[in-house]
Amino acid sequence: MCELRLQSLEKKILFEAGETPAVVYEMKKQVDSFREKLESVEHLSWLGLFKDLSEGTHKPSPFYHKRALRKTREECEHVREKFLQMSSLEVSEGVRQYLKTPTFDNWQWEDAEIMVLLQVMYTDLDFIATFNIEPEVLQQFLFEVYRRYNNIPFHNFKHCFCVTQMMYGLIWLTDLKSKMDSVDLLIMLTSAVCHDLDHTGYNNVYQINAQTELALRYNDISPLENHHCAVAFEILERTESNIFRNLSMDQYKRIREGIIKCILATDMTRHNEILNKFKLILPAFDFTNKDHRDVLMMILIKVSDISNEARPMEVAEPWLDCLLQEFYNQSDVEKLEGLPVTPFMDRDKVTKPSSQTGFIRFVLLPLFIELANLFPCLEHHIIDPVRKALDYYTEMEKALEREKKNWAQSENAAKSKEAAVGRQDSQTEAGPEASKPDIQ
Ligand SMILES: Nc1nc2c(ncn2[C@@H]2O[C@@H]3COP(=O)(O)O[C@H]3[C@H]2O)c(=O)[nH]1
Numbered sequence: 001m002c003e004l005r006l007q008s009l010e011k012k013i014l015f016e017a018g019e020t021p022a023v024v025y026e027m028k029k030q031v032d033s034f035r036e037k038l039e040s041v042e043h044l045s046w047l048g049l050f051k052d053l054s055e056g057t058h059k060p061s062p063f064y065h066k067r068a069l070r071k072t073r074e075e076c077e078h079v080r081e082k083f084l085q086m087s088s089l090e091v092s093e094g095v096r097q098y099l100k101t102p103t104f105d106n107w108q109w110e111d112a113e114i115m116v117l118l119q120v121m122y123t124d125l126d127f128i129a130t131f132n133i134e135p136e137v138l139q140q141f142l143f144e145v146y147r148r149y150n151n152i153p154f155h156n157f158k159h160c161f162c163v164t165q166m167m168y169g170l171i172w173l174t175d176l177k178s179k180m181d182s183v184d185l186l187i188m189l190t191s192a193v194c195h196d197l198d199h200t201g202y203n204n205v206y207q208i209n210a211q212t213e214l215a216l217r218y219n220d221i222s223p224l225e226n227h228h229c230a231v232a233f234e235i236l237e238r239t240e241s242n243i244f245r246n247l248s249m250d251q252y253k254r255i256r257e258g259i260i261k262c263i264l265a266t267d268m269t270r271h272n273e274i275l276n277k278f279k280l281i282l283p284a285f286d287f288t289n290k291d292h293r294d295v296l297m298m299i300l301i302k303v304s305d306i307s308n309e310a311r312p313m314e315v316a317e318p319w320l321d322c323l324l325q326e327f328y329n330q331s332d333v334e335k336l337e338g339l340p341v342t343p344f345m346d347r348d349k350v351t352k353p354s355s356q357t358g359f360i361r362f363v364l365l366p367l368f369i370e371l372a373n374l375f376p377c378l379e380h381h382i383i384d385p386v387r388k389a390l391d392y393y394t395e396m397e398k399a400l401e402r403e404k405k406n407w408a409q410s411e412n413a414a415k416s417k418e419a420a421v422g423r424q425d426s427q428t429e430a431g432p433e434a435s436k437p438d439i440q
């Protein structure tokens with residue numbers, strides 16, 4: 001409204017005075033800046049900073065604007081400066097060891113520090129020395145990766161870090177350094193770093209149903225995963241951020257093939273296909289067999305990708321809140337746009353515990369158990385916490401059911417009481433005659 005009025009005023013003045021007066025120019029600037037502020041902080045509503053006025057009315061309301069996902073230049077420059085300042089500092093031995101465990105708490109670290117921790121992983125796996133990666137190139141690569149993760153609730157830079165950190169932890173816990181060569185390990189870590197680049201918070205089903213640019217580009221075949229992978233190689237195309245620039249052509253080819261395989265394996269529609277392949281080779285698993293190693297690498301990135309529940313409850317639970325925010329947002333948008341609504345994302349159908357008990361029982365545990373068949377030490381590190389989480393959410397689900405039942409009962413009791421009072425009132429209103437038995 002305000003903007004329209006300004007436009008018409010501006011036109012009038014331009015017509016009469018020949019140029020835009022300073023006062024109108026100033027007002028225009030203020031309107032622009034206010035609009036920008038509104039759009040760029042809209043996504044923060046999931047933090048509870050903004051009230052959703054439609055709450056309780058079941059009116060769908062997307063909580064972040066599709067245009068406001070990208071990081072601003074200022075934000076990136078600020079983090080980059082901090083990262084570069086910190087990158088020369090020595091990270092203590094205690095932190096380096098902690099970084100190798102699934103109990104690591106990502107919420108204690110800000111983005112610039114996370115970039116330093118990623119640098120530590122490349123260093124401590126000896127990649128810097130083995131593949132002759134220059135520190136500035138690794139820093140530029142990590143910065144480009146940071147820049148191309150969007151400001152969305154779940155598939156953001158912190159998720160990229162968690163997946164990479166779990167992969168890093170699994171490599172150490174299972175002593176993969178003694179079983180696979182450095183190229184494979186480099187493929188695994190870098191795939192984890194890049195696996196969700198430029199995710200916009202809307203899954204493949206949405207991309208396909210909404211016929212987005214990505215779905216059109218990739219013919220509905222894993223549009224997101226293909227995109228994450230393409231963005232990874234866009235970053236690696238540039239000499240200044242190409243951490244593989246000192247490798248031989250053959251090594252580069254092998255790494256490219258490996259990264260593509262790993263990132264494409266994160267499409268959950270391929271879950272059963274990949275898990276069944278792994279189950280088939282498991283009884284005679286052979287680390288010298290390339291096909292076996294390839295399947296294991298796909299399983300490891302899949303496990304890392306969905307491993308939040310393998311972490312301590314204080315770390316895992318906030319991640320579930322973030323995931324549900326992203327799910328609910330997608331289903332709200334689907335409702336608004338008249339697209340089929342993805343059932344497991346629908347706020348009218350899914351609760352926190354119902355989402356988790358099903359996911360843990362039917363997806364997480366069956367996958368994790370197979371990996372632990374190959375590496376029994378993982379039972380304690382990643383399966384025990386997942387079982388605990390399952391108990392926790394099963395209890396929460398029961399409590400919720402009880403509450404629903406109690407609520408329904410008290411609602412019914414209130415209704416019958418109201419009805420009884422209503423009957424009494426109507427009898428009194430009709431007067432004593434009305435309550436007399438009919439004697440005719
Ligand atoms: N319900 C539930 N789904 C999860 C969890 N972690 C990962 N996922 C799902 O698994 C999917 C893995 O691939 P995506 O990142 O596309 O999207 C992820 C979510 O849909 C979790 O803890 N709970």
Ligand SMILES: [Zn+2]
Nearest residue numbers: 163195196305
């Ligand atoms: Zn992911």
